[in-house]
Amino acid sequence: MSLASRGYALNILSLGAFALVSGVCFAQEVQNQSWGHQAKFGIDAVKAWSIVKNKCQDSGVVVAVIDTGIDMNHPDLKNSLWVNQKELNGRAGIDDDGNGFIDDTNGWDFVTHTGKLVDTHGHGSHIAGIIGAKAGSSAGYNGVCPGVKIMSLRYYNEKASGLENLKNTVRAIEFAVKNGANIINYSGGGAEFSSAEMMALKTAEEKGILVVAAAGNERSNADVNLYFPAAYDLNNMLSVTAINQVGQVLPSSNWGVRKVQIAAPGNSILSTLPGGSYGYMTGTSQATAFVSGIAALMLSSKRGLSVADLKSKITASATKYSQLIGKTQFGAAANAYAAVESVTNAQKQIVLPAPSVQPASRSFAAASKNPASVGSKKLLKNKKKHNAKKGARN
Numbered sequence: 001m002s003l004a005s006r007g008y009a010l011n012i013l014s015l016g017a018f019a020l021v022s023g024v025c026f027a028q029e030v031q032n033q034s035w036g037h038q039a040k041f042g043i044d045a046v047k048a049w050s051i052v053k054n055k056c057q058d059s060g061v062v063v064a065v066i067d068t069g070i071d072m073n074h075p076d077l078k079n080s081l082w083v084n085q086k087e088l089n090g091r092a093g094i095d096d097d098g099n100g101f102i103d104d105t106n107g108w109d110f111v112t113h114t115g116k117l118v119d120t121h122g123h124g125s126h127i128a129g130i131i132g133a134k135a136g137s138s139a140g141y142n143g144v145c146p147g148v149k150i151m152s153l154r155y156y157n158e159k160a161s162g163l164e165n166l167k168n169t170v171r172a173i174e175f176a177v178k179n180g181a182n183i184i185n186y187s188g189g190g191a192e193f194s195s196a197e198m199m200a201l202k203t204a205e206e207k208g209i210l211v212v213a214a215a216g217n218e219r220s221n222a223d224v225n226l227y228f229p230a231a232y233d234l235n236n237m238l239s240v241t242a243i244n245q246v247g248q249v250l251p252s253s254n255w256g257v258r259k260v261q262i263a264a265p266g267n268s269i270l271s272t273l274p275g276g277s278y279g280y281m282t283g284t285s286q287a288t289a290f291v292s293g294i295a296a297l298m299l300s301s302k303r304g305l306s307v308a309d310l311k312s313k314i315t316a317s318a319t320k321y322s323q324l325i326g327k328t329q330f331g332a333a334a335n336a337y338a339a340v341e342s343v344t345n346a347q348k349q350i351v352l353p354a355p356s357v358q359p360a361s362r363s364f365a366a367a368s369k370n371p372a373s374v375g376s377k378k379l380l381k382n383k384k385k386h387n388a389k390k391g392a393r394n
């Protein structure tokens with residue numbers, strides 16, 4: 001099987017053109033447009049935030065976003081960047097922390113080989129925003145875990161071959177593993193198995209890093225038509241498909257009771273875009289980011305949770321919907337509030353001693369292969385490029 005056919009699985013796609021959110025958006029107004037945050041078929045982030053929202057910023061939790069880069073100057077993203085302190089306080093042009101990358105202050109661009117992060121596509125900024133955007137005091141958009149640290153690692157180059165994008169994916173995974181990521185978000189993939197990619201993810205498993213991966217946007221049964229990396233048989237991976245505002249899997253999304261663990265909002269999802277703007281994208285990419293955000297919320301609430309804890313609590317606390325039976329392993333959609341509550345309840349049990357018992361020990365992608373249209377001419381231009389570029393890894 002040729003790697004060149006490794007499909008641009010990413011997701012991107014959007015079935016309709018949505019206008020960018022224009023002008024200044026007050027935080028609440030933007031949030032009201034984000035159905036994925038709400039209780040009805042969304043993740044109920046608003047309720048989860050009542051428990052844990054303010055812990056995200058300073059929790060020290062790091063989410064590696066392996067994608068198309070990030071607009072590091074976006075007002076809602078600039079305070080959510082992972083910071084490599086030795087590089088920040090070091091000298092320009094010097095690999096101050098000796099990790100093999102010069103001036104990797106907030107992440108790395110494996111396409112341009114610099115630590116100067118950009119996002120000429122839009123997908124990476126959108127994914128980063130869903131996970132960890134932090135609104136200003138009067139305006140902006142909050143991601144699921146506002147202010148959590150995003151380590152932006154760009155692998156995707158629309159002009160490169162699928163094989164090159166896959167190689168950069170492996171490099172990005174290795175960077176995340178070596179530089180302190182707790183969670184890896186990979187909103188992309190392809191049909192070909194890659195032993196190098198699986199080995200990189202195996203090291204992430206050994207280090208206790210959760211990897212959340214898109215089920216893919218191939219309109220396909222992922223149990224039959226495997227989609228990687230989501231399909232690798234590793235204990236640290238969660239595969240996510242996308243649902244719409246009535247809890248149905250999108251026609252564009254892959255499904256499977258073995259290879260797809262959980263569902264999350266993925267239709268017309270609002271988030272941050274380059275240039276300080278906002279807009280909507282659709283696909284399993286966006287659903288994946290919601291689950292990474294939930295994992296970040298849980299870890300921010302309780303540092304030291306194992307990958308097994310994260311996976312079991314995210315899946316066990318998910319909301320079951322009849323329309324998801326036969327579509328995902330658990331027939332359920334992720335619920336941030338229930339997931340966080342399952343963590344904090346456990347804390348309460350530890351804190352409250354039972355009268356006659358010793359306290360517990362204190363251990364504690366697109367309906368097609370189309371890029372998403374986001375209502376911006378520039379981004380729509382990118383979409384055309386993507387469509388023309390079958391075989392690139394998305």
Ligand SMILES: [Ca+2]
Binds near residue numbers: 095103
């Ligand atoms: Ca360095």
